[in-house]
Amino acid sequence: xxxxxxxxxxxxxxxxxxxxxxxxxxxxxxxxxxxxxxxxxxxxxxxxxxxxxxxxxxxxxxxxxxxxxxxxxxxxxxxxxxxxxxxxxxxxxxxxxxxxxxxxxxxxxxxxxxxxxxxxxxxxxxxxxxxxxxxxxxxxxxxxxxxxxxxxxxxxxxxxxxxxxxxxxxxxxxxxxxxxxxxxxxxxxxxxxxxxxxxxxxxxxxxxxxxxxxxxxxxxxx
Numbered sequence: 362x363x364x365x366x367x368x369x370x371x372x373x374x375x376x377x378x379x380x381x382x383x384x385x386x387x388x389x390x391x392x393x394x395x396x397x398x399x400x401x402x403x404x405x406x407x408x409x410x411x412x413x414x415x416x417x418x419x420x421x422x423x424x425x426x427x428x429x430x431x432x433x434x435x436x437x438x439x440x441x442x443x444x445x446x447x448x449x450x451x452x453x454x455x456x457x458x459x460x461x462x463x464x465x466x467x468x469x470x471x472x473x474x475x476x477x478x479x480x481x482x483x484x485x486x487x488x489x490x491x492x493x494x495x496x497x498x499x500x501x502x503x504x505x506x507x508x509x510x511x512x513x514x515x516x517x518x519x520x521x522x523x524x525x526x527x528x529x530x531x532x533x534x535x536x537x538x539x540x541x542x543x544x545x546x547x548x549x550x551x552x553x554x555x556x557x558x559x560x561x562x563x564x565x566x567x568x569x570x571x572x573x574x575x576x577x578x579x580x581x582x583x
Contacts, residue, residue, distance in 0.1 A: 390555075391548035398544020399537050406536030411528035414483045415491040417498035418519040421476040421505075427513040432476035435514045439501055440478045443469035448500045455496035456482075457489070466490075467497050477519065487524040494522035 421432040421439065442448055444467060449460045456463055470479045478501065482493025498518060505516035 388552060390551045391545065394544040394548030394551065395541050396544070398547070399541035401544075402536040402538070402540020403533060405540070406533030409530055409536075410485050412483055412485060412530045413487040413490045413525045414481055414529045415487070415494045415522035415525050416479050416481045417494040417522040419478045419480070419498050419502055419516050420519045421478070422515050422517060424513040424515070432514055433473070435512060435516075436476040436478055437471050437473075439505055439516055440469045440471035442504065443467075443478065443480055443497055443501050448497060448504060451504070452493075452496040452500035455499065456493045458493070463493065463497075466493055469497075478516075480522075482522065483529075487526075491522040491524045498522075 419439075421436040423429045423432045444464065446460060449463050449467070453460055453463055458466065466483050468481050468483075470481070471477070478498075480494050480498040480501070482490045482495075482497065484490040484493060502516050502518055505512075505514075509515050
């Protein structure tokens, strides 16, 4: 019975069977990045403080002798003034926050097709978010009333902001999905830009009969 080269240490090492080394898959960055991104998104959804947003609306109305199209232009102007220092200074008392903090919790939006101004307040407290939106919208309405005779338009309060029911911050499932998608995109980019290893061909040289190998050894190599 012929012993294998692994079982017989007397057989020279050059005759032993070469075992292929374990090769790590080249696509491993993709699933790794997906898992890391999903974990980050899940952690953000669980640990992030929920944020609420409430919106108050005001509308610009034109006088009798004023072109109705002029209301659109004044709506754009008053929308920009909603976040100005003068407006926020007037609204800080009702909002209950200093001007510096109030500026980071309010935004205004206008539409090119409607003389409507949307003032949105954000806060970790749902009631405070509604108070901020109402205070800033009221400040814009009062400021516009001071120059209504000169402009010929009037800004009126269209609707009050109410405390929202659900937060606007991403939920845990949504944060997990977004994190996994971002991780998959990053993993794909890594696969595209990383250099590919060169292939190496390893050839084992087996000694012939002239090199002193016996017939049994040559038969064992085969």
